Amino acid sequence: MSEKALKGLHSSIDLVVKDPARKDYALKALAVHGRALQFLAPQLRADKEVVLKAVKNDGWALQWADQECRKDRELVLKAMSKDVRSLQSPDESIRFGQNNILALKEVLSDPTFALEALKQDGLAYEFLSPDLKQDRELARVAVTQDGHALELLVPELKQDRSLAYKAVQQKGSALEFVPHFANDLMLVSAAVRNDPGAFHWASKELQANREVWLQVCPERLEHWKNLASVEKELHLEGTVLRMADPLLKKDPEMIFQAAVQNRQVLEQLDPSTWRSKDFMLRLAREDLGVLRFAEWQSREDAMEALEVSGMALEFLPEELRADKDIVLEAVGHSGRALQFASAELRSDREVVLKALAQERTALLFAAEHLRRDKAIWLYDGEEPPFFEPPPEEEAETEAPEEEGIVVTE
Template identity: 30%
Template sequence: MSKRKQYHVDHSNDCHSKLEINEQENGASEVKKIKLIHPNQNARMIMIDFSNSFSHHTESVDEIRGLELSLKKKFLLQQEGKKKWLLNRELKYEHFFPVEFMNDKEFILNHIKKYGYGFGFMASKLRQDRNFVLQAAQLEGGVLNYYKEDSLNDKEVVLEALKTKKGFSLESASPELLKDNNFVMEAIRLNEKSVWYASEKLWKDRELVFEAIKQNKKALQWVSHTLRDDKEFVLKALQLLYPEFENFVSISDANKEIMLKVVKDFGFLLKFASEELKNDRDVVCTALKSDYTSLEFASLDLQNDIEIALEETKRNGYALKYVSPQLKKTKDVVLTAVNQNGYALAYASDEMKKDREVVLAAVRKEGRALQYADKKLQKDQEIIFEAIKQDQSVFPYISHHLFYKDCSYWEYLNCERKHKELILKLAKLGVERLFRYIPNKFTEDRELVKKVANINGLSVVGLCHYSPLRNDKEIILEAVKNNGVALKFVSEELQKDPELVMEALKRNGFALDFSDELYQERMRHFYHDACLGKQQHSPQNCMSESKKHCDFLFLERRFREE
């Protein structure tokens, strides 16, 4: 007569396994199949039948031990896969979401909340989910920039996006909404910048503009330049906002105390202050804290004040535009400006644009600032590579300085070997679509193109239409193996190629869109078919959770005891 024992191993709230061991009269035991069932997922794993007997014959013991070790290895791999998944779920993704997270609503919302972007990386079907779009818009208004349809005509969704004051403006709303004065007023109440994008009808009706300013006083800063320059309009607006102006006939009549109060809120109104107050350091500095452009209206003496210039350019490099011509030649001021914003180089004196140290500082902050440097420095190799390091997208605009004879260092690059070395160096710097902007002969060099593909897959995508290698699958395969995102830039035909799709998935989880098949393949290949459970997790508890999911490893000990 056989005896039956049952062991239950619970390794999560919603995942369990069951082991049945039948002990027979002859001392042998039969271990039945174990089913690992996850009631909340359409998945069932049937585990192996170890043996029909627990006899002490060497062959049987070896077989059981082998199966036991195989099972243990699988569980350990799943444990490691779960840990890897948990850690990857907390990473910041710059260019795409791996397929395992493309359809994960909680992950997407968390990424948007933490980093301010990611909506464009998610599964396309989620963009049709209004409730999810609304949740995302409440975190980051800019998510609506990925829409050209219903959401931009959805009043509630658009208002939630505007409320965040992040990345979304009223101009992106549908024309129908912009015709609705009540909607526009509510938009302005929530986000003062909305007044800048209000419909033409609003601008023609000043009473509506005044009503908007009543709704949100900050809207005054965002009215059109025409209205900002209109003394009569500005005076009436100030009378609505500040009781002190009730009996004034001119803004310039305001004394220092009143003007300090005004420019603290609206620095640009320094324009209407008296000449005396425009030369008052307290008034000007207060205005500058509100709006750096107000330096344009300060007296010449204060525009030439190096202390003010250094303070303002440190806060906003563009303030260099409004300092005196003399200070635009002052290296300390210019360096302070370009270290804050490289584009400030545009407002430096010609002398400073020829200064190597200044230009290097500018391009290290903003690669595209190179366009404002002196022509000679635009051809300087070190400066060019510093600009490319900061912003690879600058390469198309300066490639002619590297590969054509008018380059100041042509002698250094006067042979094909040197050109090839340069191309490989650019690929290592991360330049994308490199072959579009270099001499045609290199786009036909198969060996060179393959080398580049191995260094940076995105450097070879988008080969010129006339290149014989443009749709060469072998080269595209190398590119995708280097970076799965390369699949995004190849022809539609190659995007559907199963081998390329799988390679992109294996490389870094890239997929053009979410599908269950790709998700399952990614989980199998990269996470060892880890059982994730229903709960959401964090890296802090991943070790304890992973351990809990592998409690059934104690079976090894039980088998020995039996």
């Protein structure tokens, strides 16, 4: 994030904390950080204009909208256009999540809404109600919009050859999800015409048949043995490494080039060819997400990964994300890594202050009692005093509207 963007994010947080019930503050904050919706007063989480501003910025913000807003088709469609996963059930840790779950189930059980959603993104099929997932017409719309929706179909619909054909016509690599059709020459040919790499998912019989090769992949046999040709392909799509000659698939530099382009290629290769610590750390400097495939042998390995980026904390095992020394190291490199720490450590004042020393936005991920601590908001890099309100102030139902104090309900 650029310095200018980070400054804007800090300012937006300040506005919300200053007064979570002011709509003008809310709209300014949500234009920068959609998930700030979670910190607004209930009446603003029920305001369609406010929620629309949030989901336009970040579809995931829909999780914190009022249940009535989660029934609003316009809002739900706008959220899923940013992130289709916003259709999944809200996190149970959200205190108003149960009502939201019920509201969402109502929307996802509506056939009219389902059809509209699938035309926008076929992967929305995953979140439909069980009854609607049985609807063949909705399944057809899903795979026609995104062939990879074929993976999500209920088992009986995956057996439908015409649906599989529609899917591979849209995205040849969807052939992977219907291995029972791997020997169907017509269906395999349709997949390969869309994506030559799809031939990897054809049956061994078809792959070994020279006549089939000539029909669906003319001149490809020699192509995948040529180093220069494979390198050129890898710059376009890393996962095509699976089509290369076996010797090339074991070349560390070939694997590195492929994984930089698409980390998923690692799932298709023998782990012994790439799962060394040095290789993973080198690759992590190009794409931190590859650490999801790492095997963590020791705390020392984890510390080395955190030197690449504190955000590597996301990919560490649960027990290491609950290790205070590990988390302190992570947030010392990147304050936002606090979001991946255990709940106990997100409540730890020392850990939160160290994260804040790196970037103030880390406070978004701290435990609620620390987000509402006046001393934390006055923190400027030095150890702040603990804020202990006088007895008469504790007895009041509402705190005075001073700068830096959040008025709670």
